[in-house]
Amino acid sequence: MSVLHVKDLHVGFRQDGQLHPAVRGVSFEVGKGETVAIVGESGSGKSVTALSTVSLLPDSAQISGSITYDGREMIGASTSALRDVRGNDISFIFQEPMTSLNPLHTIEKQLTESIELHQGLKGDAVRARILELLNKVGIRDAETRLAHYPHQLSGGQRQRVMIAMALANGPELLIADEPTTALDVTIQAQILDLLAELKDSEGMSLLFITHDLGIVRKIADRVCVMKDGVIVEEGLTAALFANPRHDYTRTLINAEAQGRPDPVPEDAPEIAHTKDLRIWFPIQRGLLRRTVGHVKAVNAASFAVRAGETVGIVGESGSGKTTLALAVMRLISSDGPVVFLGENIQGRRSRQLQPLRRDMQIVFQDPYGSLSPRMTAEEIIAEGLSVHGLEPGRDRREMVAEIMEEVGLNPTTMDRYPHEFSGGQRQRIAIARAMILRPKLLVLDEPTSALDMTVQVQIVDLLRELQKKHGLAYLFISHDLRVVRALSHKVLVMRAGDVVESGPADQIFDDPQTDYTRALMAAAFDIEAVEGVSD
Missing domain, CATH: 1.10.8 (Helicase, Ruva Protein; domain 3)
Structure with a gap:
């Protein structure tokens, strides 16, 4: 028996007098007590399809076809009828x-x-x-x-x-639109387990929207694969994973960062190291702002990174990963030595640090928020050149074109603005902005978490190529342990400001020594149920 029945759904959005199609001829059903997953990359029409079920689309949307819930037609239904269904059913x-x-x-x-x-x-x-x-x-x-x-x-x-x-x-039907994408792996596992338990105990049906096929394998009874507004394949989860018929489905299933980084040359010079680095933020109270305590963001963190080497920093949100990296770049205060290119830069003033800034760059998590929407790609990429100076005899546009080609962007697009690029292209622009200065150390703060799985693989491959070509040292911060394993030579595991475990990547992944690290591995690689770790 179907709770939700979608038949020949078409959705377009009017803009500048034209209709831009987003969903084209989509049909599927959700049975009582069933979990159906709709998967696909950004822009495939997943969320538009979900929002169409109870007419939550903007006024610019034009919708046709049929969507029935419990036998009642939702397309064209009155406001009062929709209000009765929304939030209730x-x-x-x-x-x-x-x-x-x-x-x-x-x-x-x-x-x-x-x-x-x-x-x-x-x-x-x-x-x-x-x-x-x-x-x-x-x-x-x-x-x-x-x-x-x-x-x-x-x-x-x-x-x-x-x-x-x-x-x-x-509700009889729960629609979950990417509900775990922004969460750490252990929390993600807990939320998925919770949804499965609630579905069974409450007798609900579940429509799950995601771009992560690893999640689909765990939670769904049936899968609909969407591409460019069309369902290209549909079937039972086990059968679809065992024998995908469509090329796009096979691409999604195989879209996982794989392999290992190239070995670090034995004579590779050390780029940076810390010893018992501590970052405590004072808690100040009262009229005189007396310090009454500290937020202990990082306690006694030590590591070293060489040219051509990647140190992965993993742990849940709030564990101190990003704080540690920012302290290494001297963007926040800390106690303890920070040695960069053989010099202890701890305590140096901003003016003294400026000559070194060219050699240490950062790429942020969100390719949407980290690029100015009012600047062209050329202006964004060349921004550092204005601060640190052009190479003698070089033309700015020539340098931008060169680095765009290196990161896989077409130089003819340099006059476009960020909104004219895809998410993966925007992240390549962010990488180009850092790389144009030819740094020695690159901090990568969750650079793939906001991207689709296939784009993640492309960015990982690009980072490997750039490291091999230029001997870059990476500090790679992520909660995606599959990507960390594919890129990292060494790993630091952080929890609540403490480095609970560190060592060669293979040792950390194959033989974790602490319960917390084992819980992270279990959540990331579906080894066993995650126990003893909570949010």
Whole structure:
């Protein structure tokens, strides 16, 4: 029996007097108690299809076909009919809980609004229902969390609150749109387990939107593979993975960073090292701003990185990974030696550090947020040249064209703006901006986490090529352990500011010594259930 039936769905968006198709002739069903996954890369039409189910698309959307929920037609339904279904019968969980939750309202207030609107409960009955929901989704000490705002919760806790809101009115169908993409591997595993448990205990159907086939293999009964607004393949999960028929499906299944980095030459010089580096942020209170304590972001971190070597830094959000890298680049204060190119740069002023800045560069996680939308690709890539000076006798556009070719971009596109490039192309622009200065050390802060799986593989291959060609030293920060293994020679495992384990990558991955590292490996490689680690 079908809970949701989509037939010949077409969706387009009107812009500049033209209709731009996003979904073309999509048909599928979600049975009662069934989990159906829609997979595909960014722009394939996954989220547009999901939002179409209860008409959550903008006014510029033009939609045709048929979408029936429990036998009722949703396309063209009245506002009141849609309101009855939204949040009651069909609920959504979105990708980024920080943008889905109101930052100005407490957790209690946000859950109260949903329950009062749809169930008509008041006072103590609402509070009792909220506590029941928070306990159900695994929020510890639920009563103490009611007065918290979203920023006071971890990423995993915020996503659990979103799930609680979605479950508040006992929906028959739960639509989860990339609900784990922004989460660490252990938290991701917990959220997937929670959704599976809730689906069984509540008797719900689940429509799961993702670009990660590893997740699909774990959670879905059936899979629909989308490309360019069309479902190119559909089938039972086990059968589809065992015998994919479409070339695109095979590409997605094989899209995983593989292999190992080239060995580091024995005579490779050391680029940077730290010894017992400590980063504590003071907690100041009172009129005189007295220090009453410290946030211990990093405790006694030590490592060294040589030319042509990658040190992977892994751990959950808040473990101190990025803080450690920023301290090495002297972008934040720290205690302990930071030796770069043979000189201790700890305590140097900004003016003294400027000559070294050319040799240490950084690539950030978000290729959308780290590029100015008002600058062309040429201006973005050449920005560092304005600070550090052009090479004598070289033309700026010539240098930009050269580095664009090196990172796999067409130089004829240098006058375009960031919104005219794909996510993978934007990340290549960010890499080109760093590489045009020919640095010795490159900090890569989650450079692949916002990208589709096939694009991730391309960026990993590019980073390997650049390292081999230029002898680059990388500090590679990530929670994606598959990518870390493909790139790293050595690994530091961090938790709550402490380096709990470090050593050669093969040793860390094949024979982890701590429970925490074993839990990370279990979550990333589906070795066994993740126990003893919480968000």
